[in-house]
Amino acid sequence: MGDNxxxxxxxxxxxxxxxRMSVTADVQYFISRENKTYTGKCLNLSHAGxxxxxxxxxxxxxxxxxxxxxxxxxxxxxxxxxEILRVEAVEKSTYKxxxxxxxxxxx
Numbered sequence: 001m002g003d004n005x006x007x008x009x010x011x012x013x014x015x016x017x018x019x020r021m022s023v024t025a026d027v028q029y030f031i032s033r034e035n036k037t038y039t040g041k042c043l044n045l046s047h048a049g050x051x052x053x054x055x056x057x058x059x060x061x062x063x064x065x066x067x068x069x070x071x072x073x074x075x076x077x078x079x080x081x082x083e084i085l086r087v088e089a090v091e092k093s094t095y096k097x098x099x100x101x102x103x104x105x106x107x
Contacts, residue, residue, distance in 0.1 A: 019046060020044045020045065020046045020049075020051075021044060021045055021046065022043070022044050023042045023043070023044055023045045023068070023070070024041070024042065024043075024070075025041070025042040025068050025069055025070040025071070026039065026040075026041065026042070026068075026069050026071065027039065027040045027041065027042050027050075027052050027054075027066055027067065027068050027069070028040075028066070028067045028069075029054075029064040029065065029066045029067075029082075030064065030065040030066075031062065031064060032063070032065070038054060038055075038056050039054070040052045040053055040054030040055075040097070041053050041054075042068055043096070045068070047101070048100065048101055049085075049098065049099060049100050049101055050066065050068070050080070050082060050098075050099050050101060051096065051097065051098045051099075052066075052096075052097055052099075053090070053094055053095065053096055053097070054094075054095055054097060055093050055094060055095070056095065057087065057089070057095055058084050058087050058095065058097055059084065059087070060084050060085060060086065060087060061083065061084060062083070062084045063081060063082070063083055063084075063102070064081070064082045064084065064099065065079065065080075065081055065082075065105070066079070066080050066081075066082050066099075067079050068080070078104070079104070079105035079106075080101045080102075080103065080104055080105065081101070081102045081103040081105065082099035082100065082101055082102060083099060083100045083102055084097060084098075084099050085098050085099055085100055086098040
């Protein structure tokens with residue numbers, strides 16, 4: 001296999017261990033130091049990371065507990081612990097957040 005081939009034979013140019021998939025799903029995230037839960041929309045997901053949009057400006061390095069819910073009977077909600085790597089303002093009161101998945105939690 002070449003450097004730009006993933007297991008299913010599809011070529012890609014990203015320098016990632018796992019390919020990203022576009023996922024449209026609701027997310028709820030909990031910030032323990034604030035003891036508060038917030039909401040957002042998942043944009044894409046891989047085995048090692050997530051990108052979502054939210055109305056809250058989050059800080060890089062913050063750890064979150066996130067529940068990703070596709071609202072599909074085929075897939076149960078997924079709970080993960082994420083470290084925020086990057087936050088980008090995309091418009092007034094909307095932020096694109098990229099995070100590294102540190103742990104998959106049992107439901």
